[in-house]
Amino acid sequence: MAFKTKALRYLGGLSGRGDIVQNGKKLAPTTFDLDGYYRAAAGVSGCGEIRLASEMLRSLFGRSDLQLLTEQGQVFDIKFSDHTLPASSCVAHIDLSGNMDPADWRRGDAADNS
Structure with a gap:
């Protein structure tokens, strides 16, 4: 039996500077590199990496109440993808x-998979 699934469509990438925020309070400056995707049944999702000072990253890692506020004013709820953070790391993968x-x-150079 074949299953019909709607294709995941690549929307593009976002990269730049922003802040990690909790309840409207800026906690730490960050840079980010993100990719966005769209599926009809699920809507828009995204993932990517954030970079910030390793001590600050260690203190925030694993929390589920954080957001990324971009310089353009976009606000994304973030969740850390990994369960462990390597020592002295300044990069983390997020969903x-x-x-x-x-x-x-922004539309990227990747082929449209729709």
């Missing part, structure tokens, strides 16, 4: 959620 608009994503 994005929240109210994301497909128009927020």
Whole structure:
């Protein structure tokens, strides 16, 4: 039996500077490199990397109440993808959620998989 699934469509990438935020309070400056995807049944999702000072990253790692606020004013709820953080790491992989608009994503060079 074959299953029909809707293709995952690449929306594009976002990269730049922003802040890690908790309850509207800026906790740490960060840079980020993200990719956005769209699937009809699930809407927009995203993932990518954030970079910040290793001590600050260690103190925030694993928390589920954080957001990324970009310089352009976009706000993404973030969740750390990994369960462990290597010692002295300044980079972490994150998954994005929240109210994301497909128009927020720059179209990348990747082929459209729709």
